Amino acid sequence: MTTTSPLGPTLETPRLLLRPPVADDFDAFAAFCADAEVMRHIGGLTPRPMAWRAFRTIAGAWALDGFHMFSVLNKSTGEWMGRIGPLYPDGWPGREVGWGLNAKWWRGGYATEAAVACMDFVCDELGWEDIVHTIAPDNAGSQGVARKLGSVNRGPGKLPDPFASHATEVWGQTREEWQENRKRF
Template sequence: MEHIIETPRLFIRELLPTDVAGMFDLDSNPEVHQYLGKHPVQSREEVVGVLDFIRQQYKDNGIGRWAMVDKKTGDFIGWTGFKFVTDLTNNHVNYHDLGYRLRQKYWGMGIATEAAMACLDYGFNQLGFEEVFAMADCDNDGSNKILTKLGFTRIETFDLDGEPHHWYRLDQASFERIK
């Protein structure tokens, strides 16, 4: 599969059915799900369903989360990219949400920031996005720091499934200033 984006350390490409093992390692880890509702997947079949859902988003919305792959080793690191959200979230609907999720062994290396920065550049300059939103559990210091470093503005705090989350927004002009 051809990559969509290349960074100094990463290839970013569509998630494929062959990513089941990497996705299972990612999403079965309770530490990864600490701020994601604490519901790690229990089986590879669940992962197949997630991959099918994401691949359907590519068809329906022309966008979806993408795989991050280590350029040197070919190892599956996690996912990043955009999701077009059509369900009501914090009084918003039909918006592009930036996200990222890494296997635990890749935490603390700046990979999420590198990948998200490249995705934002692609979203604003190739896909023509005018604004992008993101959210993070209020207690997830790592993700909140990344979003701030990327230039997102925290708009408010809201309740998501019983947990307080920060709601962020970034427009193209603000992104260009921090790039």
């Protein structure tokens, strides 16, 4: 289910709420960015001042583009779990649905549940025809989420600076493929 507020859309799944970030999310976001295990495959540790900039960039993208990462909230506890959603940075290999959750929430199906809602959003609301996921070659967890979504590994990709030195694989599928893959959920 999707509802819209002045901040942007809110997506609801059986266990999650996905909404644009609000200022009260920042402390949890900064802790997420300071967790080495969480950040190992998504750019590396980010000190609080840089996390502040990244957080504000996400909010700005919502204002300028009408999309970016959602804050993911646990419906039963209200806890901030991570960020998942659409992004398309300058120089990126495609329009992406990406994900990152706090380690506490790994292996519970939450990333897949949120990514399904985001795939629906980018196809149905944003009209994207092709969706990618840029994944580190040794990130088995994210590869598993991509496989569950029905995405396939399209091979090595190149990210723009400052991530150009990070090895990445581009996983993805078309809108039409998602419409077929969506039937499994």
